[in-house]
Amino acid sequence: MELTSGLLLAIMVIAALTSIQFYKGRKLNLQLMEFYLKKIEEIVKPEDKDYVWLGGYIGFRANYKINRDNVRRFEYTLTLLPRHSLLYFPIALLTSRHDKLYIVVRPFAQIKREAHLIQKGYYRLKPKIENEPLLQREEVEIAGKKYEALFEKRRDLDKLKSLLESLPKSHNVKHVALTPKTNVFYVLMKPEPETIEESVRKIVEFTNREIKESPFSS
Numbered sequence: 001m002e003l004t005s006g007l008l009l010a011i012m013v014i015a016a017l018t019s020i021q022f023y024k025g026r027k028l029n030l031q032l033m034e035f036y037l038k039k040i041e042e043i044v045k046p047e048d049k050d051y052v053w054l055g056g057y058i059g060f061r062a063n064y065k066i067n068r069d070n071v072r073r074f075e076y077t078l079t080l081l082p083r084h085s086l087l088y089f090p091i092a093l094l095t096s097r098h099d100k101l102y103i104v105v106r107p108f109a110q111i112k113r114e115a116h117l118i119q120k121g122y123y124r125l126k127p128k129i130e131n132e133p134l135l136q137r138e139e140v141e142i143a144g145k146k147y148e149a150l151f152e153k154r155r156d157l158d159k160l161k162s163l164l165e166s167l168p169k170s171h172n173v174k175h176v177a178l179t180p181k182t183n184v185f186y187v188l189m190k191p192e193p194e195t196i197e198e199s200v201r202k203i204v205e206f207t208n209r210e211i212k213e214s215p216f217s218s
Contacts, residue, residue: 025083029057032099032193036078037062039197044074044204058082070212071204073106078191101191103203104184109212111185115156116177117164120146123175130181143170163206168195178211185211 037060041049046064053060059078066074079100114131120139129135135150138157142164151157156178164170172195175188185207189199 026057028083029059029080032080033060033078035193036101036191036196040076040200043197043200044071046074054079056082069208070107070109071105071207072108073104074204075104075106077102098190101187101189101196103187103189103200105186105203105207106184107207107211111178111180111183111211113152113156114178114180115149115151115153115160116175117142117147117149117157117160117173119171119174120148127175145171159206159210163202163210166202168198172199 040062041064044064044066045068046066047068048065050063051060052063054077057080059080061077062075064074066072077100079096079102081096081099114129114135116129116135117140118127129150132150135152136154138149138151140147140149140157140161142161147164149157149160160176160178164173164176167173169192172190172192173187174190175186177186178184179186185203187203191199
């Protein structure tokens, strides 16, 4: 196949753009990882920590030993859009849609009942909820967004709603849950630099105040 001057020029332009996007995207993702790590650590103040690099520039997993107040462990996984890949980035915007922060808080108190708030239409494949047939189901609206509520007791649902309403951008929370089988408080959210500090602080405060003293654990 003979390369025309136009085709050759197009290949050179794409190569140049790919290279520029790689360095710019890699720098931004590394800056985001460093920023989120620093802000979260400032809030939870771990006594011990462990990290797992997820490969490339897409994020990491952190495991913090806290052993303070009602928080035994604080774990999170940060996954970022592949901003360094010119070709894959548009696809990721369609499939992943945004950066994701998966938070798992392991309290000392025992969570006795299950409750979920799941933003309507977020999951393409609905997550498996083991006790779903036994849970009450209701649709609620929080700050203009509709959520599917699954719960055993309404007071648990009210507590989760209050948490979301207290966050700077409640619509960034896609799924929040209390699961007694694994005894974890789980939050899936879209992280943003301007709100990450307040959001994580509210999550920790909720664990210390509501899970420890509320009907969640009694």
